[in-house]
Amino acid sequence: MSARDEILSAIRTRRVKNAPRPARYAPPPPESDLVKQFADRARRTAAEVQILNDLSDVPAAVADILRGKNMEAAIHLPPHSPFAALDWKTAPGLSLESKSPGPDDAALALVPFGIAETGTLVNPARDSAPASWHFRPGLEIAVIHTRDILPHMENVFARIKQSGALPHTINFVSGPSRTGDIEQTLELGAHGPKALAILIVEEA
Amino acid sequence: MTASTPQEFPAEAHAALSDETLKVALRRLKTHFALGRQLAFTRYGDMEALREQGRAIRDYALSRLDSLLESFERQVKSRGGQVHWARDAKEARDIILKILRETGAKTVTKGKSMVSEEIALNPFLEANGMHPVETDLGEYIIQLRKEPPSHIIAPAFHLSKEQVAETFRESHTELDPRRSLEERTTLVLEARRMLRAQFEAADAGITGANFLSAEEGAAVIVTNEGNGDLTRLLPKTHIVLTGIEKVVADLDDVSVLLRLLTRSATGQDISSYVTVMLGPRNAKEADGPENFHIVLLDNGRSRLIGTEAEDVLRCIRCAACLNHCPIYGAVGGHSYGATYSGPIGAALNPNLLGVSAARHHTNASTFCGRCAEVCPVKIPLPKIMRYWRAREYASGLAPKAMTFGLGLWAFAAKRPALYRFFSATVAWTLRKLGGKKGHVHALPIMNGWFAVRDFPAPQGKSFHHLWAHRK
Ligand code: SF4
Numbered sequence: 001m002s003a004r005d006e007i008l009s010a011i012r013t014r015r016v017k018n019a020p021r022p023a024r025y026a027p028p029p030p031e032s033d034l035v036k037q038f039a040d041r042a043r044r045t046a047a048e049v050q051i052l053n054d055l056s057d058v059p060a061a062v063a064d065i066l067r068g069k070n071m072e073a074a075i076h077l078p079p080h081s082p083f084a085a086l087d088w089k090t091a092p093g094l095s096l097e098s099k100s101p102g103p104d105d106a107a108l109a110l111v112p113f114g115i116a117e118t119g120t121l122v123n124p125a126r127d128s129a130p131a132s133w134h135f136r137p138g139l140e141i142a143v144i145h146t147r148d149i150l151p152h153m154e155n156v157f158a159r160i161k162q163s164g165a166l167p168h169t170i171n172f173v174s175g176p177s178r179t180g181d182i183e184q185t186l187e188l189g190a191h192g193p194k195a196l197a198i199l200i201v202e203e204a
Numbered sequence: 205m206t207a208s209t210p211q212e213f214p215a216e217a218h219a220a221l222s223d224e225t226l227k228v229a230l231r232r233l234k235t236h237f238a239l240g241r242q243l244a245f246t247r248y249g250d251m252e253a254l255r256e257q258g259r260a261i262r263d264y265a266l267s268r269l270d271s272l273l274e275s276f277e278r279q280v281k282s283r284g285g286q287v288h289w290a291r292d293a294k295e296a297r298d299i300i301l302k303i304l305r306e307t308g309a310k311t312v313t314k315g316k317s318m319v320s321e322e323i324a325l326n327p328f329l330e331a332n333g334m335h336p337v338e339t340d341l342g343e344y345i346i347q348l349r350k351e352p353p354s355h356i357i358a359p360a361f362h363l364s365k366e367q368v369a370e371t372f373r374e375s376h377t378e379l380d381p382r383r384s385l386e387e388r389t390t391l392v393l394e395a396r397r398m399l400r401a402q403f404e405a406a407d408a409g410i411t412g413a414n415f416l417s418a419e420e421g422a423a424v425i426v427t428n429e430g431n432g433d434l435t436r437l438l439p440k441t442h443i444v445l446t447g448i449e450k451v452v453a454d455l456d457d458v459s460v461l462l463r464l465l466t467r468s469a470t471g472q473d474i475s476s477y478v479t480v481m482l483g484p485r486n487a488k489e490a491d492g493p494e495n496f497h498i499v500l501l502d503n504g505r506s507r508l509i510g511t512e513a514e515d516v517l518r519c520i521r522c523a524a525c526l527n528h529c530p531i532y533g534a535v536g537g538h539s540y541g542a543t544y545s546g547p548i549g550a551a552l553n554p555n556l557l558g559v560s561a562a563r564h565h566t567n568a569s570t571f572c573g574r575c576a577e578v579c580p581v582k583i584p585l586p587k588i589m590r591y592w593r594a595r596e597y598a599s600g601l602a603p604k605a606m607t608f609g610l611g612l613w614a615f616a617a618k619r620p621a622l623y624r625f626f627s628a629t630v631a632w633t634l635r636k637l638g639g640k641k642g643h644v645h646a647l648p649i650m651n652g653w654f655a656v657r658d659f660p661a662p663q664g665k666s667f668h669h670l671w672a673h674r675k
Contacts, residue, residue, distance in 0.1 A: 120474060132492075
């Protein structure tokens with residue numbers, strides 16, 4: 001017998017329990033409006049959060065964040081990024097890079113879903129958003145629209161399933177990279193980004 | 205350091221009691237992990253309902269493990285991934301080596317995986333000309349020090365930052381020997397720099413999985429550092445190694461278990477990264493693995509189904525039982541001489557290593573019940589330990605003194621008057637010894653037992669006494 005068949009048949013012959021499927025879990029409802037809860041919880045994960053009135057404010061906000069962190073005035077955009085279409089002249093001196101970001105670079109991502117319960121960004125891998133870009137840079141700047149903030153992780157899975165074929169990877173990101181491996185003391189920026197800035201764009 | 209064996213547990217535990225660095229680290233478990241868990245539970249609200257849901261989700265999955273695994277396999281295959289089944293550690297190691305050889309891999313980055321420790325994968329890969337590099341910071345540190353992990357989620361928690369600095373100085377010889385390594389931040393940044401090069405160079409990546417979902421065919425991992433993702437995404441081949449018991453019905457069930465896992469483990473509402481891995485990349489995508497393999501390991505898990513110990517299969521490896529265990533809290537993880545330590549180790553090891561080899565683990569319990577109280581999926585750990593002790597006793601492995609003691613107890617227990625006399629005398633003696641603190645540290649004839657245990661002194665009246673009173 002193959003290992004597969006042997007394992008499956010061992011499970012079948014030994015089983016005595018027949019536990020019922022539990023009713024769907026109803027997570028605690030949001031305490032406040034979704035955007036506010038999302039922003040509060042994201043800040044709790046050590047993300048920086050700003051609310052912008054319009055997508056056209058993104059270039060200036062990006063330039064500001066980089067200046068505030070004394071970082072080079074350069075932002076990495078993946079090939080096919082929807083942000084290439086923005087008017088970047090509103091952020092003079094800022095250069096756009098398309099090669100994959102190094103550990104001290106900054107990268108910009110459009111995030112299709114957010115989770116209010118935990119302040120989490122959800123990134124299904126796709127052509128215009130390579131999954132590794134959420135882990136390579138030193139700073140990730142993530143843009144999310146208020147309408148894409150959903151209450152719980154379950155809601156996000158439902159949306160992704162509705163939209164057709166599943167991606168190879170879905171990355172849930174809550175705050176910057178961190179480790180407690182040395183003396184159980186929190187340090188940010190272990191392998192992934194040392195900082196995460198979230199720009200929430202209000203709907204027009 | 206040479207790894208100890210489970211049989212040496214009493215001696216190792218004794219030595220650990222006088223290890224001052226370890227004492228500091230163990231104390232931190234209470235102020236960091238245990239307190240963090242408590243705060244996270246309070247913030248959430250109805251944790252009890254969540255725990256009950258977690259238990260029910262795991263029980264449902266375990267009672268139809270076969271069909272869930274088949275569905276999982278179908279889904280993974282439909283998206284171009286491959287699923288391999290391993291009866292035991294050797295089969296799993298061979299499968300992994302074969303995949304690596306077929307893809308021409310040499311350098312292998314690794315995400316943290318207790319199953320990989322369980323099958324002793326690293327020494328095997330090294331012996332076969334591969335170069336495995338652990339990338340979780342804690343695992344990286346102990347790999348450099350050639351030590352086994354001392355905790356299932358914080359493998360290097362037993363070390364001080366000075367010890368880590370010393371290890372980095374000895375291992376990273378290409379860096380300036382006069383550099384300062386006093387701060388934790390500097391150590392983390394140095395590891396970040398050293399390991400980034402390894403991620404970029406790796407031919408294959410191996411990670412574990414915290415959960416598998418049957419309906420979607422997804423493997424899910426939870427990390428804080430992002431190392432698991434760089435391990436998956438940068439190399440050409442990604443191998444997921446995990447136990448067959450990890451599967452649940454769907455991603456909604458995973459969502460519930462995630463709420464329990466991170467709160468119980470580190471006190472976080474969610475970890476920095478949760479990654480749902482569904483297959484290899486499409487041809488037109490810029491990154492992600494071209495080859496995606498899942499290795500499903502049995503290694504004695506299926507044998508537990510239908511036994512009194514089967515509830516242990518619900519475990520989501522959060523380590524809360526370690527962080528709240530008085531025994532683990534006194535002697536740490538290395539003393540156990542096994543991959544899994546603490547209460548979950550005591551519940552798993554008799555099956556993995558044999559009841560005889562693991563007998564000291566199941567005996568090292570005060571039966572205080574803290575582990576079962578904090579377990580997010582309500583595993584009755586003391587009951588499972590008792591089950592293994594009974595098995596050990598039945599197989600005649602119990603030491604003579606213990607058999608004699610139990611025989612005496614049975615003799616007296618069948619004779620109520622004698623029993624009352626004995627228990628009243630013993631309770632009185634223990635109360636005297638326990639003094640104000642109510643803990644007994646040593647009894648003249650039980651040195652072996654008290655070497656690793658404190659015994660709560662009996663409070664109030666005996667059960668016999670109360671029973672008589674109520675009637
Ligand atoms: S037995 Fe329970 S508390 Fe212990 S590691 Fe497993 S899930 Fe966590």
